[in-house]
Amino acid sequence: MIGSGVAGLMSALELPASARVLLLSRDTATPAASRWAQGGLAAAINRDDSPELHRRDTLAAGAGLCDPEAVECLVRQAPAAVDTLLQLGLGLDRHGEQLSTTLEAAHSRRRVLHVRDQTGLALVELLERCIEQRSNVQWLRGTVALQLWREGNRCCGVQVRCHERLGWLRAGAVVLATGGCGHLFSNTTNPSGAHGDGVAMAWEAGAMLRDMEFVQFHPTALMQPGAPHFLLSEALRGEGARLVHADGKPLFASGSELLPRDQLSRCMVREMRRQQQAQLWLDLRPIGQTKLERQFPMILGRCRDLQLEPLQQPLPVAPAAHYWMGGVATDLQACTSLQGLYAVGEVASSGVHGANRLASNSLSECLVMARQLAAADLPAPGPAGRLEPEQPLAWEPSEALQQRCSRSIHALRQLSWQAAGVERNGHELRLAQQQWRQLGSELNLPGALAPLEQQAPGSVLVLNQQQQRQLGWLWECRQRLINTGLLLEAAAFRAESRGGHYRNDVPTPLPYWQRHTIQQRGEAIRSSSGPGSH
Ligand code: SIN
Numbered sequence: 001m002i003g004s005g006v007a008g009l010m011s012a013l014e015l016p017a018s019a020r021v022l023l024l025s026r027d028t029a030t031p032a033a034s035r036w037a038q039g040g041l042a043a044a045i046n047r048d049d050s051p052e053l054h055r056r057d058t059l060a061a062g063a064g065l066c067d068p069e070a071v072e073c074l075v076r077q078a079p080a081a082v083d084t085l086l087q088l089g090l091g092l093d094r095h096g097e098q099l100s101t102t103l104e105a106a107h108s109r110r111r112v113l114h115v116r117d118q119t120g121l122a123l124v125e126l127l128e129r130c131i132e133q134r135s136n137v138q139w140l141r142g143t144v145a146l147q148l149w150r151e152g153n154r155c156c157g158v159q160v161r162c163h164e165r166l167g168w169l170r171a172g173a174v175v176l177a178t179g180g181c182g183h184l185f186s187n188t189t190n191p192s193g194a195h196g197d198g199v200a201m202a203w204e205a206g207a208m209l210r211d212m213e214f215v216q217f218h219p220t221a222l223m224q225p226g227a228p229h230f231l232l233s234e235a236l237r238g239e240g241a242r243l244v245h246a247d248g249k250p251l252f253a254s255g256s257e258l259l260p261r262d263q264l265s266r267c268m269v270r271e272m273r274r275q276q277q278a279q280l281w282l283d284l285r286p287i288g289q290t291k292l293e294r295q296f297p298m299i300l301g302r303c304r305d306l307q308l309e310p311l312q313q314p315l316p317v318a319p320a321a322h323y324w325m326g327g328v329a330t331d332l333q334a335c336t337s338l339q340g341l342y343a344v345g346e347v348a349s350s351g352v353h354g355a356n357r358l359a360s361n362s363l364s365e366c367l368v369m370a371r372q373l374a375a376a377d378l379p380a381p382g383p384a385g386r387l388e389p390e391q392p393l394a395w396e397p398s399e400a401l402q403q404r405c406s407r408s409i410h411a412l413r414q415l416s417w418q419a420a421g422v423e424r425n426g427h428e429l430r431l432a433q434q435q436w437r438q439l440g441s442e443l444n445l446p447g448a449l450a451p452l453e454q455q456a457p458g459s460v461l462v463l464n465q466q467q468q469r470q471l472g473w474l475w476e477c478r479q480r481l482i483n484t485g486l487l488l489e490a491a492a493f494r495a496e497s498r499g500g501h502y503r504n505d506v507p508t509p510l511p512y513w514q515r516h517t518i519q520q521r522g523e524a525i526r527s528s529s530g531p532g533s534h
Contacts, residue, residue: 001175002145005032007345008177009127010370024143037120038233040112041363043078049109051075062354063499064514070351081367103238104359105258112360117296148205155341167460172381180346185321186413189231198347200479202328208337209519210349211326213490214500217265221320223279229320240286265319269422281314325353333376355499393461395451405477420491429492445478
């Protein structure tokens with residue numbers, strides 16, 4: 001299991017006690033995005049709601065590209081997943097006896113359950129405690145997965161760096177729970193680790209990727225100079241916060257605050273362009289002090305840490321990359337196109353979100369798909385490889401290359417934001433592809449990384465501190481390069497607008513394009529109709 005966000009932890013927990021699970025996670029400096037999830041998890045639990053209404057809202061948001069079976073699975077099983085969490089002890093907020101629900105964009109009912117404004121954190125901490133009790137789960141922290149081990153059409157393990165050692169781990173099944181790619185963009189609500197390592201590994205191993213062009217931009221990220229683009233949850237607008245101009249006048253007629261995220265983000269970007277401003281403003285005061293302090297203490301605290309006082313002034317906001325709908329194509333058991341390789345959570349394209357995700361469906365998806373994975377018939381591990389004695393690694397990449405990588409990461413993030421941000425355009429995407437090719441050939445990473453890539457299974461290499469640091473930079477740069485290239489290619493290929501993908505040169509959806517985009521190493525990009533496409 002690679003990744004220790006909600007998808008990885010819940011999958012490890014749901015697997016039968018007979019399964020021997022090795023849970024790999026990076027160090028604490030790169031937290032899983034799940035920890036930052038604010039809004040909550042969507043489930044139709046109220047009397048005025050039903051899985052049918054939840055299904056309709058999810059399909060409408062997905063703009064014709066959801067897999068109806070996957071959506072059905074999500075909306076039917078989400079209430080049971082909530083029961084499981086309550087049994088495990090999750091302290092979901094309540095009004096008296098009733099679970100409290102809030103409203104987010106494109107939901108026809110209040111169905112977002114929450115733990116104040118830190119639902120993700122509360123969930124991760126609970127699941128971590130549960131995992132500690134499980135004797136069949138061994139947790140290897142400080143471990144970075146580098147590439148998948150493929151034999152024939154089968155994934156049989158993974159190459160990892162665990163502190164100073166580099167080696168291969170054999171496994172009957174490898175589960176990617178590595179999260180999304182929001183940090184490929186310069187403006188994002190995601191942590192720095194969200195650069196799509198799982199997607200890049202799956203692509204390199206030849207697994208099928210689907211719908212990589214579909215990125216969701218969240219309308220309200222904080223835009224305070226020098227501070228990260230901190231998410232200001234949509235639940236704030238669900239509870240009455242208003243978007244306003246610098247002079248405090250409302251931006252929209254009442255009700256538009258909860259337009260679908262893609263529409264609202266575009267309206268905001270156009271308004272910002274018209275005013276030649278880098279931000280608009282979100283006024284939290286209509287929510288009222290009592291509710292703000294009760295339901296959104298973390299947001300208030302972080303604003304105050306930045307010397308912003310939301311009870312006295314509107315907050316500077318702008319759209320930022322938030323969630324990746326595309327990813328490694330999976331079926332309803334989380335199987336990818338490569339035997340032995342599974343994917344759960346944001347790294348996967350399970351068919352639940354289509355071209356645009358309904359807010360707060362992602363935590364619910366992690367919980368439901370973890371159970372689906374656990375019900376799959378996972379292969380047993382093959383024979384353990386013989387480990388060769390440890391060898392020091394003979395590899396000296398230059399400091400200059402490391403610095404070039406760091407500059408390239410910055411350039412790639414700007415490129416993604418400018419060419420594949422909220423509004424895209426075929427011409428600019430093609431220019432960006434040229435720049436991307438140029439960056440890649442200047443770096444020549446394949447040459448620099450060859451000694452690591454070609455490490456023989458069974459051997460263990462020992463890295464000194466400088467090698468560990470340089471390997472980190474180079475590998476991350478390579479994965480970002482792969483993913484940015486895939487994103488630009490898919491966005492240039494889909495010559496229409498749909499869901500999170502908006503092209504101002506083709507601003508409407510086209511009937512032909514009610515199909516998925518498929519990318520697989522060694523093959524030309526193509527489109528495919530039908531939910532299977534896997
Ligand atoms: C939010 O709290 O606005 C984000 C929730 C989500 O993206 O599902």
